[in-house]
Amino acid sequence: MQPDRRRWIISxxxxxxxxxxxxxxxxxxxxxxxxxxxxxxxxxxxxxxxDPGEKIxxxxxxxxxxxxxxADDQGHWSFQMAAPxxxxxxxxxxxxxxxxxxxxxxxxxxxxxxxxxxxxxSVRASNNAEQEIAAADYPNIRLFSVxxxxxxEPQKDCEGQWSACTPETxxxxxxxxxxxxxxxxxxxxxxxGLIHTSWGGTPAEAxxxxxxxxxxxxxxxxxxxxxxxxxxxxxxxxxYKEKLAQWRQDTEKAKAEGKNxxxxxxxxxxxxxxxxxxxxxNAMIAPLIPFSIQGAIWYQGESNAGRAYQYRKLFPAMIRxxxxxxxxxxxxxxxxxxxxxxxxxxQPGDSAWAELREAQTMTLAxxxxxxxxxxxxxxxxxxxxxxKQDVGVRLALWALANTYGRDVVYSGPLYKSHRVDGNKVIxxxxxxxxxLLARDGEPLKxxxxxxxxxxxxxxxxxxxxxxxxxSSDQVDEPVAVRYAWADNPxxxxxxxxxxxxxxxxxxxxxxxxxxxx
Numbered sequence: 001m002q003p004d005r006r007r008w009i010i011s012x013x014x015x016x017x018x019x020x021x022x023x024x025x026x027x028x029x030x031x032x033x034x035x036x037x038x039x040x041x042x043x044x045x046x047x048x049x050x051d052p053g054e055k056i057x058x059x060x061x062x063x064x065x066x067x068x069x070x071a072d073d074q075g076h077w078s079f080q081m082a083a084p085x086x087x088x089x090x091x092x093x094x095x096x097x098x099x100x101x102x103x104x105x106x107x108x109x110x111x112x113x114x115x116x117x118x119x120x121x122s123v124r125a126s127n128n129a130e131q132e133i134a135a136a137d138y139p140n141i142r143l144f145s146v147x148x149x150x151x152x153e154p155q156k157d158c159e160g161q162w163s164a165c166t167p168e169t170x171x172x173x174x175x176x177x178x179x180x181x182x183x184x185x186x187x188x189x190x191x192x193g194l195i196h197t198s199w200g201g202t203p204a205e206a207x208x209x210x211x212x213x214x215x216x217x218x219x220x221x222x223x224x225x226x227x228x229x230x231x232x233x234x235x236x237x238x239x240y241k242e243k244l245a246q247w248r249q250d251t252e253k254a255k256a257e258g259k260n261x262x263x264x265x266x267x268x269x270x271x272x273x274x275x276x277x278x279x280x281x282n283a284m285i286a287p288l289i290p291f292s293i294q295g296a297i298w299y300q301g302e303s304n305a306g307r308a309y310q311y312r313k314l315f316p317a318m319i320r321x322x323x324x325x326x327x328x329x330x331x332x333x334x335x336x337x338x339x340x341x342x343x344x345x346x347q348p349g350d351s352a353w354a355e356l357r358e359a360q361t362m363t364l365a366x367x368x369x370x371x372x373x374x375x376x377x378x379x380x381x382x383x384x385x386x387x388k389q390d391v392g393v394r395l396a397l398w399a400l401a402n403t404y405g406r407d408v409v410y411s412g413p414l415y416k417s418h419r420v421d422g423n424k425v426i427x428x429x430x431x432x433x434x435x436l437l438a439r440d441g442e443p444l445k446x447x448x449x450x451x452x453x454x455x456x457x458x459x460x461x462x463x464x465x466x467x468x469x470x471s472s473d474q475v476d477e478p479v480a481v482r483y484a485w486a487d488n489p490x491x492x493x494x495x496x497x498x499x500x501x502x503x504x505x506x507x508x509x510x511x512x513x514x515x516x517x
Contacts, residue, residue, distance in 0.1 A: 024049060024050055024051050024054075024075060024097075025050070025096075025097060025098040026048060026049075026050045026054070026056055026094055026095070026096040026097065026098055026099075026100055027048050027049045027050070027100075028046075028047075028048040028094070028100060028102075029047065029048060029156065029157045029158075029287060030157055030158055030159060030160045030161060030287070031144065031158070031160070031195065031287065031288050031291050032046060032047070032048070032102070032291070033102060033161055033162050034101075034102045034103045034104055034105070034162065035103075035104050035105070035142055035161075035162035035163055035164060036102070036105055036106075036142065036144070036162045036193065037105075037106045037107065037108050037109070037110050037142045037162075037191050037192065037193025038083045038084075038105060038106070038107045038108075038110070038193075038292065039083060039107075039108075039109065039110045039193075039292035039293055039294055040083055040085075040086050040107050040108055040109065040190070041083065042083060042292040042328070043080040043081065043082060043083070043292065044080065044081055044082070044083045044292055045078060045079075045080050045290045045291065045292060046058070046078065046079055046080075046081070046092075046094075047076070047077065047078035047079075047290075048076075048077060048078075048094075049071070049075050049076055049077070050071040050075055050077060050096050050097070051071060051075060051096075051097070052071055052072065052073045052074065052075050053070060053071060053073070054070065054071045054075075054077075054096050054097065055068050055069070055070050055071075055096065056068065056069050056070070056071070056077060056094055056095065056096040057094070057095045057096075058079070058092070058093070058094050058095075059092070059093045060081075060084075060090065060091070060092045060093075061090045061091040061092070062084035062085075062090050063084075067079075083107050083292070084107055085107065086107050086108055086190050086191070087106070087107060087108075087190075087191070088104070088105055088106035088107055088191065089103070089104045089105060089106060090105040090106070090107070091103050091104075091105065092105060104164075106140060106142060106191035106193070107191065108140070108188075108190040108191030108192055108193065109184060109188065109190060109191070109192050109193065109294045110192075110193040110194075110195065110291070110292065110293045110294055111177075111180070111181065111184075111192070111193070111194055111195070111293065111294055111295055111296065111297060111399075112195045112197065112285075112288065112293055112295075112296040112297075113174055113176065113177035113180070113194055113195065113196045113197070113198070113296070113297050114196075114197045114198050114207065114284075114285070114296065114297075114298055114300075115198050115298050115299040115300035115336075116198060116199065116200050116201055116202045116203075116299070116300045116301075116302060116303055117198075117200030117201055117302075117383075117384060118176065118299045118300075118302070118336070118339075118383075118384055118385075118388075118391075119174055119176055119177065119196075119198040119297075119298070119299040119300065120174060120198040120199065120200045121174065121175050121176065121384055121388060122171060122172045122173065122174070122175055123136070123170050123171055123172075123173055123174075123175045123178055123388075124171040124172060125175070125384075125386070126175040126386050126387070126388040126389070127386045127387050127388070127389060128389075129171075132170075132389075133167050133170055133171050134167055135167075136165055136166065136167050136170040136178070137165075137166060137167060138164075138165040138166075138182065138185060139164045139165070139166070140164075140185065140190075140191040140192070141164070141165035141178075141181050141182065141185050141191070141192045141193075141194065142162050142163065142164060142165065142191065142192070142193045142194070143162070143163050143164075143165055143169055143170070143173050143178075143194055143196070144160050144161065144162045144163075144193070144194065144195045144196065145160050145173065145174075145196045145197075146158045146159070146160045146195070146196065146197035146284045146287075146288070147159035147160055148199050148274070148284070149283045149284065150272050150273065150274055150276055150279040150280065150282075150283050151279060151282040151283035152271070152276075152279070152282065153282055154209075154281070154282045154286035155282055155283050155286055155287050156286075156287060157287050158283065158284060158287035158288070162193075165178070173194075173196060174194075174196040174198065175388035175389075175392070176297070176299055176336070176388050176391050176392050176395070177194045177196050177297065177392070178194070178392065179388055179389050179391065179392025179393060179396075180194075180297055180391075180392035180393075180395045180396050180399075181194045181392075182392070183392060183393050183396035184396050184399060184400070187396070187400055187404075187406070188400075188404060195288060195291075195293070197284045197285065197288070198299075199274050199280055199284070201274070201275075201303055202274050202275060202280060202300070202303060203275055203303040203304050204300060204301075204303075204304055204311065204314050204315055204318050205219065205222050205275075205277045205278070205314060205318075206274060206275055206276060206277065206278070206279050206280040206281070207280050207281050207284075207285065207300075207318055208277070208278060208281055208314070208317060208318040208321050209278055209281050209286075209321035209322075209324075209325060210277070210278040210281075210282075211321065212317045212318070212320060212321040213277050213278055213317075215317070216313060216317060218310060218313055218314075218517070219277075219310075219313075219314065219317070221517035222277055222517070223277055226276060226277050229268075229269045229270065230270055230271055232268075233268060233269070233270035233271065236268035236269075236270070237268055237270065239268075240265060240267055240268050243265040244264075244265055247262060247264055247265055250262050275303075281321070285322065285325075286325070289325050289326050290326060290327065290328075292328065293326070293328065293331065294331065294332065294403065295331045295332030295333060295334065295368075295399070295403060296322065296331065296332070296333050296334070297334045297335070297336075297395050298333065298334070298335040298336070299335065299336040299391070300335075301315075301337075301338050301356050301357075301359075301360060302338065302383060304356060305338070305352045305353050305355075305356040305513075306352055306513060306516055307513060307516045307517065308352055308355035308356040308358070308359050308511070308513040308516075309355065309359070309511065309513050309514050309515070309516060310513075310516060310517055311356060311359040311360075312359040312362055312363075315359060315360070315363050316363055316366055319333050319363070319366060319369070330366075330367050330368045331368065332368050332369075332370065332398075332399060332402065332403050333366075333368065333369050333370075334369070334370040334371070334372065334395050334398050334399060335360060335363070335369070335370070335371055335372070336371070336372045336374060336391055336394075336395065337357050337360045337361070337371050337372065337373050337374060337375070337502060337503075338353055338356055338357050338360070338374075339374045339375065339377060339378030339379075339385050340375050340376070340377075340378035340380075340487070340488040340489060341353065341378050341379070341380065341382075341383055341487055341488055342380060342487040342488050343380060343487070343488060344380065344486075344488050344489075344490060345486055345487070345488075347456075347458075348448035348456040348457070348458060348482065348485065348486070349456070349486070350511055350512045351485060351486050351487050351512070352487075352511075352512055352513050353486075353487045354484075354485045354486060354487070354489075354503055354505075354511075355511045355512065355513050356513075357375075357502070357503050358503070358504070358505070361414070361502055361503075361504065364414075368402070370395075370398030370399070370402060370410070370411075371398075371411070371502070372391060372394035372395045372397075372398065373394070373411070373412050373499070373500050373501070373502045374390065374391055374394065374500075375484055375489065375491060375500050375502070375503060376439075376491075376500045377390055377391070378488065380488050394499070397409070397410035397411075397499075398410045398411070409431070409433040409434070409495065409497040409499065410431075410499075411430075411431040411499060412431060412433075412493075412494060412495055412497075412499035412500045412501050412502060413429040413430070413431055413432055413436060413493060413494070413495055413499075413501035413502070414429060414430045414431050414501070414502050414504075415427065415428075415429060415430075415483075415501075415502070415504035415506070416428045416429050416430045418481065418506050420478060420479075423471050423472075423475065423476050423477065423478060424469050424470065424471040424478075425449065425469070425470045425471070425478050425481050425506075426464075426467050426468075426469050426470075427467055427468045427469075427470060427481065427506075428466065428467050429466065429467075429468075429501070431495065431499075432466045432495050433495035433496055433497045433499070434495060434496035434497060435466065435495065435496045436463045436466060436467075436468065436493065436494070436495060436496075437463065437493075437494055437495070437496055438463065438492050438493065438494075439492040439493075439494050439498075439500075440492065442492060443461075444461035444462065444463065444468065444492065444493060445461075445490050445491055445492050446483050446484045446489050446490055446491025446492065446493065447459040447460075447461040447468070447470050447481065447482070447483050448481070448482045448483075448485065449470055449471070449472050449475050449478045449480065449481050449482075450475065450478065450479065450480040450481075450482075450507075451475045451476070451477050451478060451479055451480075452477070452479055454480070454509060456480070456482065457472050457474045457475065458472070459471060459472045459475075459481070460472060468493065479507070480505065480506060480507035480509070481505070481506050481507075482503075482504070482505040482506075482507070483501065483503055483504055483505070484501070484502075484503035484504075485503055485504075485505055489503065491503070
C-alpha cells in the first residue's frame with residue numbers, strides 16, 4: 001500500500017473514532033449513581049447529558065411505569081419525580097443510545113458536610129480510631145466525597161462516588177460528618193447520605209458564590225486582593241522559579257556540607273489557589289446542585305479569624321448563596337463554633353478567635369441555623385482537636401430537635417439578657433435545659449467584668465436559679481461582662497445535660513479585628 005493512501009486511511013479512521021466518541025452516551029453527574037441516598041419527602045431531581053434531542057427512557061423499581069425525557073439543544077436533560085418511601089434498595093434504569101442502571105439506591109436523609117480542615121479531618125486521625133473503624137459497619141449510611149479542586153466558573157460535575165459505610169470505606173472519610181450521620185442513623189433508624197466536600201485551610205469566601213461576593217461592598221477588599229494577586233501572578237511566578245532554582249542549589253550545598261537545608265520558597269498566590277473567592281463554590285458545591293438534600297453541616301472559621309467582624313456578614317452571605325442556589329427553601333444549616341485553641345492567658349483581654357465565635361453566634365439570627373459549641377474539647381497545641389465524636393453528636397442534637405422534632409435538649413446555655421443591680425450583673429440564658437451548673441462542682445470560671453474604663457478583671461460568678469450573678473470588688477459600677485472571651489478560655493458553665501455555654505459578651509466595644517478586611 002502506498003504511504004499516502006495508508007496515511008489517508010489512518011486519518012479517516014481517526015475521524016470515524018472521533019465522530020463515534022462525539023455521539024454522547026447518556027451520562028449522569030457523579031452525585032447521581034449507584035449506592036446513593038435520595039432525600040425522602042422531596043422531589044428527586046435527576047439530570048445528565050446526552051446527544052441534543054436524544055430521548056431517554058426512565059424506569060424505576062418502585063413504580064410500574066416508564067417515562068421519557070429529551071435532551072435540549074445543548075445535550076442537557078433533567079426531570080423531577082417523587083422520592084419513594086424510606087428504605088430500599090431500589091434501582092433506576094436510564095436508556096438512550098446506551099443503558100445506565102443504578103443499583104442499591106436508598107431513600108432517607110441527605111446532608112452536605114463542608115468546611116475547612118476540621119471537617120476534612122478523617123476518622124483514622126481521630127480519637128479511638130482503631131475501634132471506630134472496626135465498628136463502622138453501617139450499610140445504610142452512604143458516603144460521597146467530592147474531589148478537591150478549584151474552578152473559575154460554576155461547574156456542572158465533580159469527581160466522586162457513593163459507597164456504603166464499612167470499615168474499608170470509612171478511615172479517610174470526614175470524622176465530623178460520619179459521627180453526625182451515625183448519631184442520626186441510630187436515632188432515626190433510616191438511611192443517611194453524607195456528601196463530604198471540604199478543603200483544609202480555606203476561607204469562607206472560597207465557598208461563596210460570585211454573585212454574593214459581588215453583592216456587598218464590604219467584600220470588595222477580598223475581591224481586590226484576589227484580582228491584584230492574579231494580575232501580579234506571572235511576574236511573581238517568574239521570581240518564584242528563580243528562587244526555587246537557587247533553593248535547590250543551596251539545598252544540595254547544605255547537604256554536602258552536612259548542614260540543615262534552607263526552607264523551600266512558597267509558591268505565589270494565583271489562579272487555581274483554593275483561597276480564590278468562589279473557587280470552591282464553583283468546583284465543589286455547584287456540581288451538587290440541584291440534588292435534593294435535607295440540610296448542611298459546616299465546620300470552618302479558623303481561616304477567617306483575623307477578619308472576624310467581616311465574617312459577621314460574610315458567613316450569612318455564604319449560607320444565603322447556598323440556599324438560593326439550591327432553591328430548596330431555607331434548609332437547615334448547622335455549624336460548629338470554633339474550639340478552644342492556643343495558649344491559656346492569665347488575664348482577660350481581647351481575642352480574634354473570641355470575635356469569630358461571636359460572629360458565628362450572631363449567625364443564629366438567621367432562620368433554621370444551629371451551632372454546636374465545643375469550647376471544652378479543643379487542644380491548646382493543635383488546631384485539630386481529635387475528639388470529633390462530640391462534635392458530630394452536638395451537631396446531630398440540633399438536627400434531631402429542630403429538623404426531626406425530637407424532644408431533646410440540643411444546646412448549651414446561650415446568653416439572652418442582663419440587668420445591673422448595684423455592683424452586680426445578673427445574666428439570663430436560653431437553653432438552660434434541666435438547669436445551670438459548674439462542671440465538676442468547682443466555682444464558676446471564665447467570667448470577667450469591667451467598668452466604663454474598659455479594664456477587665458476576673459469576676460466572682462455564682463449560679464442563682466437559671467441566672468448567673470457576676471461581680472467584683474474591683475468594679476463598683478459594672479457595664480460589661482464577658483464569658484470565655486479568649487483564644488483558649490478556662491470556663492465551666494454548662495446545663496445539666498452537660499452541654500457547654502457559648503462564649504459571649506454584653507458590651508459592643510470595638511474588638512481587635514474591627515476594620516479588618
